[in-house]
Amino acid sequence: MFNDIQHTIDLLESQKYICSREIATTIFLAMKMEKPVLIEGPAGVGKTDLGKCIASALNMDLIRLQCYEGLDEAKALYEWEYAKQLLYTQILKDKLSAVLESEQTLGAAVDKLAGEEDVFFSDRFLIPRPILKAITTPRPSVLLIDEIDKSDSEFEAFLLEVLSDFQVTIPEIGTITTDIKPFVLLTSNNAREMSDALKRRCLHLYIDFPEKELEEKIVSLKVPECGAYLIKEVVEAVHKIRKLPLKKEPSISETLDWAKAFALLGCEVLKKDVAIDTLNFLLKYEKDIELAKKHGKELFVQ
Amino acid sequence: MNTHNERDDHHRIKRKFFDFIAVLQDAGIQVSTVEVLDMFDALKYADFSDKTSFKQILSTTLVKDYTDIPVFEKCFLEFFEKRINEKGFDPDIFIQDTLANESLKEKFDISESDLEALENSIDRIIDEVLEDHGDLSPRDMMKLILENPVLSSSSGAIGNLIFNTRSKFAPHGGGQNEPDADGEDGDMEFLQSLIEQRIRRRLLEKNTGKKIFRRDEYLLTKPIYQITLAEVSEMRELIKRLGQKLKNRISLRKKRVKHGHIDIKKTLRKNLQYGGTPFRIFHKDRKIDRPQLVVLCDISSSVSQYSRFMLLLTYTLQSLFSKVRTFAFISNMVEITPLFMEMNPERALNSIFSDTDFTYGWGSNYGNSFNQFINEYSDALTGKTTVLVLGDARNNSNDPGLDSFIRMKEKSRNLFWLNPDRKHLWDWSDSIATLYMPYCKEMREVKNFHDLSDFIDKLFISSR
Numbered sequence: 001m002f003n004d005i006q007h008t009i010d011l012l013e014s015q016k017y018i019c020s021r022e023i024a025t026t027i028f029l030a031m032k033m034e035k036p037v038l039i040e041g042p043a044g045v046g047k048t049d050l051g052k053c054i055a056s057a058l059n060m061d062l063i064r065l066q067c068y069e070g071l072d073e074a075k076a077l078y079e080w081e082y083a084k085q086l087l088y089t090q091i092l093k094d095k096l097s098a099v100l101e102s103e104q105t106l107g108a109a110v111d112k113l114a115g116e117e118d119v120f121f122s123d124r125f126l127i128p129r130p131i132l133k134a135i136t137t138p139r140p141s142v143l144l145i146d147e148i149d150k151s152d153s154e155f156e157a158f159l160l161e162v163l164s165d166f167q168v169t170i171p172e173i174g175t176i177t178t179d180i181k182p183f184v185l186l187t188s189n190n191a192r193e194m195s196d197a198l199k200r201r202c203l204h205l206y207i208d209f210p211e212k213e214l215e216e217k218i219v220s221l222k223v224p225e226c227g228a229y230l231i232k233e234v235v236e237a238v239h240k241i242r243k244l245p246l247k248k249e250p251s252i253s254e255t256l257d258w259a260k261a262f263a264l265l266g267c268e269v270l271k272k273d274v275a276i277d278t279l280n281f282l283l284k285y286e287k288d289i290e291l292a293k294k295h296g297k298e299l300f301v302q
Numbered sequence: 303m304n305t306h307n308e309r310d311d312h313h314r315i316k317r318k319f320f321d322f323i324a325v326l327q328d329a330g331i332q333v334s335t336v337e338v339l340d341m342f343d344a345l346k347y348a349d350f351s352d353k354t355s356f357k358q359i360l361s362t363t364l365v366k367d368y369t370d371i372p373v374f375e376k377c378f379l380e381f382f383e384k385r386i387n388e389k390g391f392d393p394d395i396f397i398q399d400t401l402a403n404e405s406l407k408e409k410f411d412i413s414e415s416d417l418e419a420l421e422n423s424i425d426r427i428i429d430e431v432l433e434d435h436g437d438l439s440p441r442d443m444m445k446l447i448l449e450n451p452v453l454s455s456s457s458g459a460i461g462n463l464i465f466n467t468r469s470k471f472a473p474h475g476g477g478q479n480e481p482d483a484d485g486e487d488g489d490m491e492f493l494q495s496l497i498e499q500r501i502r503r504r505l506l507e508k509n510t511g512k513k514i515f516r517r518d519e520y521l522l523t524k525p526i527y528q529i530t531l532a533e534v535s536e537m538r539e540l541i542k543r544l545g546q547k548l549k550n551r552i553s554l555r556k557k558r559v560k561h562g563h564i565d566i567k568k569t570l571r572k573n574l575q576y577g578g579t580p581f582r583i584f585h586k587d588r589k590i591d592r593p594q595l596v597v598l599c600d601i602s603s604s605v606s607q608y609s610r611f612m613l614l615l616t617y618t619l620q621s622l623f624s625k626v627r628t629f630a631f632i633s634n635m636v637e638i639t640p641l642f643m644e645m646n647p648e649r650a651l652n653s654i655f656s657d658t659d660f661t662y663g664w665g666s667n668y669g670n671s672f673n674q675f676i677n678e679y680s681d682a683l684t685g686k687t688t689v690l691v692l693g694d695a696r697n698n699s700n701d702p703g704l705d706s707f708i709r710m711k712e713k714s715r716n717l718f719w720l721n722p723d724r725k726h727l728w729d730w731s732d733s734i735a736t737l738y739m740p741y742c743k744e745m746r747e748v749k750n751f752h753d754l755s756d757f758i759d760k761l762f763i764s765s766r
Contacts, residue, residue: 005355025355026362029344040368083575190368193550199366200336203344206368245649 036184041207044251051144121172328511545618600693669703
């Protein structure tokens with residue numbers, strides 16, 4: 001458990017995740033209040049990483065549910081393993097007839113079989129999916145529901161139920177509840193807006209591209225071979241590039257790639273020609289690269 | 303300070319937070335009860351000396367729509383920032399705002415609950431006054447408060463105090479106070495100044511949210527042709543924000559329609575594991591048709607400002623449509639879609655308006671432009687296309703090209719005309735709006751940005 005906001009920042013830093021005070025505040029609060037967090041923001045600012053790092057910083061299990069269009073309860077909650085049930089009945093055919101042999105009427109046989117139903121609808125034939133796993137695991141866990149905006153709104157409605165009570169009802173087995181509530185993080189790329197009901201249940205965290213100082217810190221932690229001076233220049237350039245009217249702004253991971261490229265090329269300062277040759281590490285559209293080249297003089301000093 | 307007072311202070315601070323929530327709501331941010339409870343819950347863990355995390359606590363619990371964050375920032379700045387020093391946020395400052403003045407309490411032997419009742423009724427009167435007639439000076443308002451029957455009927459120390467203050471305040475108030483005025487004069491002035499302070503503060507708070515909201519509202523309802531150059535850039539931010547909102551709302555509304563026909567291939571394949579018994583049936587997803595949009599904008603000077611905003615809005619919402627093609631015309635029709643692909647909307651717009659390709663001859667020529675559209679670009683029109691024409695139909699007495707216009711209508715699914723002119727001015731001077739009108743699904747008057755976004759919003763309901 002995080003003790004306070006500074007402790008949150010420090011522990012995450014030990015996992016090589018540099019977070020702003022804002023992020024730490026929300027995460028710390030959410031833990032204390034046992035509330036889910038809805039994280040929004042542009043792609044590549046470390047929304048998913050945040051979940052992973054929280055889990056490893058607190059030594060919790062990470063259970064991840066990747067959302068996509070058409071994701072349903074069977075893939076998110078639990079599923080009966082029909083094929084296995086079928087196989088077992090096939091193999092046990094003889095045994096079944098032996099058991100049922102003693103019965104005289106069809107009705108009695110059905111009753112007897114019904115009495116044995118528990119055998120076929122037990123944990124043995126249940127495939128737990130992420131949400132059920134998060135509820136049944138005896139260890140504290142982080143449930144990361146990634147890209148919730150990709151899922152359908154029916155699924156969102158279903159999530160509401162789970163998020164409010166943390167209990168799951170399986171008709172054949174009963175209701176499963178938990179004493180250790182998982183810490184739930186939902187991430188969204190704003191492909192569509194989440195319903196008000198879901199938002200009300202969550203704390204909201206918007207992660208934007210980091211400030212210069214913070215990004216420098218991130219780069220120096222992840223690409224230490226780059227050297228403080230070069231890192232400063234790289235981040236400076238990236239921030240200038242983000243201000244251009246681009247199709248897709250470079251994310252943190254792309255900044256890291258770029259910095260790594262310079263380190264590998266043995267640069268000590270940011271040279272304009274090298275920078276322009278390696279722009280494709282940073283920008284993923286031809287048009288964006290051209291645009292950055294055009295502005296080369298303003299972007300790169302040397 | 304004893305525990306009793308701490309609890310009172312706590313209560314006062316709480317009220318301040320309610321005031322802040324009211325400011326947010328005035329500014330147009332929706333805050334529900336659950337969120338308010340969450341905020342108070344979260345404040346338990348707050349370290350007030352840390353400004354950043356204090357702000358984040360409020361934002362993370364109250365603001366759930368990221369497009370509202372800029373508005374929240376503004377409200378926070380107005381409401382808190384001015385009361386926060388380097389050491390952070392000091393709740394004591396809030397307490398000083400109130401009438402909870404020890405000296406007042408001691409001097410007049412007023413109980414805490416009496417004092418609170420007084421505060422409450424003052425607040426209520428201010429609220430009522432604001433609703434009825436907004437622009438009273440604080441001094442006038444004070445007069446009102448002192449004369450208010452609710453307050454006058456208070457009993458005990460408060461009643462006395464108010465009675466005395468009132469007679470002192472009103473110059474023609476009679477002579478009752480004169481004989482024993484000596485020592486109390488100062489006290490009454492003291493009360494006066496406290497009340498006046500409270501009124502001012504209250505007015506300021508009350509207006510914070512509304513001011514922000516009104517500024518937005520003002521821009522959105524201001525007739526577009528009156529928008530000044532300085533306001534244009536402000537507008538741009540606003541359009542971006544509202545466009546995003548509109549987009550989010552519309553995409554939420556568009557639920558994917560499932561349960562089309564049975565997907566035989568998938569059903570067979572998936573059920574092989576059950577020995578071919580169709581345990582699970584799979585349906586084909588029926589795709590939702592996103593409307594295709596063709597926008598024809600008159601960019602002659604009389605309507606250019608409208609076209610600018612229309613195009614900006616169109617491209618903010620681009621992802622809602624399966625295809626958007628935009629055309630601009632004065633006397634010639636030119637496709638401008640590629641421009642928007644190459645550069646950001648802002649630069650594209652500028653390059654369009656500085657281009658001379660559009661004019662041969664003089665002034666708008668709707669007829670020629672429509673003819674040209676049918677001849678050169680009729681492939682843009684399909685049964686799924688919605689056509690928007692933006693213009694005032696001032697055709698400069700040219701041939702109206704009605705045949706081409708009818709062809710456009712026939713080849714598309716819907717045809718709407720947005721006319722910046724006031725309705726009674728349609729057909730005025732050289733405008734031939736009503737000539738085109740019968741062939742449009744609707745000809746609509748758009749004065750301001752609200753009208754534009756309203757139209758787009760409705761477009762998605764009607765086009766399905």
